[in-house]
Amino acid sequence: MEHIVIIGNGIAGITAARHIRKNSDKKITVVSAETKYFFSRTALMYVYMGHMKFEHTQPYENWFWKKNRIDLVNGYVTTVDHKNKKLVLKDGSNIQYHKLIIATGSKPNKFGWPGQDLPGVQGLYSKQDLDHLEANAPDNKTCKRAVIVGGGLIGIEMAEMLRSRKIPVTFLVRETSFWNGVLPAGESAMINEHILEHHIDLRLATNLVEILADENGRARAVTTDKGDTIECSVVGLTAGVSPNIDFLKESGIELDRGVKVNRHLETNIKDVYAIGDCAEQHEGIGQRRPIEAVWYTGRMMGETVAQTICGNKIEYKPGHWFNSAKFLDIEYQTYGWVFSERGMKENEQHFHWRDDKEKICITVSFDKETKQFLGINTFGIRMRHEIFDRWLTEKRDVNHVMEYLKDANFDPEFYTQYEGKIVSKFNSEFGTNISPKKKSWKRIFSNA
């Protein structure tokens, strides 16, 4: 029986394992040094915040793995010997494989800051990081202040976590406005305001210079390029992540920042595949980056590679880009492409609307010339994935999107609807005369 070995039990590896099992009888082994069972990494923050217990982050009950004959091995792979199709684990044991899937995910970036490895300095990615944070910052008496370095999604989540235990937080963001490499200015500005509302000491355009140690060798303060020294007990390093592939350096598998793969998610070595955060496409697909460290892409690559391994060799073909996040109390969804001013394409034009009272806004991007709808960012309004996916496929123009915007609304019942305000601003800005159509079930389910 063919033996498929998967290194890493995150969303990519586990999705691959599940789909291989669905489609075949192959022997499946998943190796992980992090945890015994699969858990949802995105939910770690809720464990620290007390919304959930760790067991709640595990989507499958413990009996699931045995029942589905997916063997779980707790171990750290030190060497991949592809000539002999063999893995060597830290404890010296070996695992033979016929096909290998590398799904080892990411690790937090460290940019060589002095003091970056001191006790009390940590990222937030793994279960171990969660345990560290619980030890480093159990309450605001042990942790008088935390400094978070890096203004991205993990940074703001970590700030939210620490604030849930009333720990003062200073948030150092390199950019002049939060996440403005990705978000257009209006949205980024709104999130800045919201961060301040949560009593987070947000310091924009500020870089970390050094982390200082106390007499016991623990982090006690940071210094910034603005000349400030900030006393703190915990330093969170959240300046992005990069592929967790150091163990492959001598393996002969082609690496760059990640494990190089083709559209079939194959590496340069036969029968070795890479998926998820650690995989790097030779060229970005469409407008995507070569490395996509996103939950959804990890899942999709897992689904794809399982097909290939089970005999339906197919390409990784992600559809229209989508993503979501939550910034403290504000939900964010995006469908298609809306670039920030920094990354904006030549033909791209934006329409931005923000409510005058609530922290709600949207940005619609479309082609200057053809008016083709390119993408939407929404903050505080939920939108229907299927509808935007359809509109992108059908290459609808922005006027169509405005006219049928109510079909796309996914907010809970009785919520205030903002389509009227949005469209009227659009009309006044672009001299159109669109009146939004009433929501229609028929249209929503027209492709079903």
Add this chain to the structure above:
Amino acid sequence: MKAIQNLGIAIFLVGLGIFSALPFLGSFQLDQGTFNEIVEEKRIKSELFIEDIQQNVVGKEFSGMVDLSSKISNALDNANATHGKKKEYNKKIYTKSSEMASIIGKKSGTGYIANNKGMMWFLTFGLGIIGALMFIVPQIVTLGQKGIKNDGVYHQSSTGQGWIAWLVFFFLISFYLVLYFGSEYAVNWTYLVDPISKSLSGNPAGHWFVYGFMYCVVMTVMAVRMYIKYRHNVYQMVRTTSVLFFQIVFAFLIPEIMVRLQMPYYDFKNAFPLDYDFFFQWNLKSLLDSGGIGLFILVWGIVLTLVIVPVMVYFFGKRWYCSWVCGCGGLAETLGDPYRQHSSKSLFSWKVERWLIHGVLVFAVVMTGMTLYSFFTETSTVLGIKTSSIQNTYSVYIGSIFAGVIGTGFYPIFGNRMWCRFGCPLAAYLGFVQRFKSRFRITTNGGQCISCGNCSTYCEQGIDVRAYAQKGENIVRSSCVGCGICSAVCPRGVLKLENGPEQGRINPTEVLLGNDVDLMELVNKK
């Protein structure tokens, strides 16, 4: 703010403490005239019992119900035993000793509690309400920005199955045991609400009036908490208002006022088979003897169960009843909200749930069948089984222990919908309609789920919502009561409660959006 909240807890605990001490306090003195009235009213023919009471109880002052009730139950047991031996069955007293003690106790209360009802109400209910609100209202500020605020739910003893939760657990269970099986100890409580009862129905309060009044008070206070906690979520605000309205107006006020108008006591929203004794002989007789209104209630009760309930479930899902109207649901959604996360999500629990809830439904239907057969044929047995013994079994084990003691008592440890999920026969019936013929579903938003598990954790019905959401499937489970919390706690906007066309409602083979379609066809191929 913290100081106000702490003071609030202290005041609440004083009120609760006095309330809890009342069953053991107070003085009771039965005079001859009152006793004669009781003998007359209850048609007591046992001279042994009458003699015993006159000798040992009448004219004497008892401090606390414990003394009094033991005298009464002794007298009752001795008299019944002797009559039994002598085969004087017509003299036997069939009133339970607990009920007899509460009847006698209610009429013989003297002293501070019985004479200062208003003051005592303030010291119990009043302090409880003030204290609780002092704890709850500052949350407008302490919770911070509006949004989902479940910080520390699992760190706090009260909501994280700690010692406070266990204390509440034992308190609630004791309270329900008194209510169902020791009503004589509730006599002092009835004094507190006598003035309110008299102003509504014209009668002094019984222990069920205490319960009804308390139910409304607890729901109102905890609804304030809901309004603050979910102030960003209009669905929760509207739903909470609805459930509160139906409790106070339909379950509490209207039945009491009907009594004042010489009509039968009836809760118009309480549908059979949750209202399991609707077809019991005594109820049918009372309805048939009440003229036009009785007949109307009879027809309404039948139409409610056979037509209104299923038709509404077709259009809106069972939520219209379970989390918008029902009293049990109302308490679960207010008092029970802090405990919703404790319902078990395991596959095993789901199996137990299906056996139990459908078992209770079958039990209720069979019992009602026997009841109606006995009613129309005027026999007391069906196939050699006594109808009344089946009814009593149901009343005690399902109606009282399951629905009350377990249903509410288990809130703090096992979650707030124990009864609704595992026991309620009406919920089982609505569940069939919801699963197989309804426009209601929880829509999963394409491929946006990140499997975080907030939805499953906070599902009070123990549905593993995530298991569906992460596959891109809609949730159409029969047990879903449509409380909307899964949608509220979802950080990525994945879930939406909707009533829409039946076509496409159940979508097990629909694609997980994001991956290209031809691939998804393969993935979905079994």
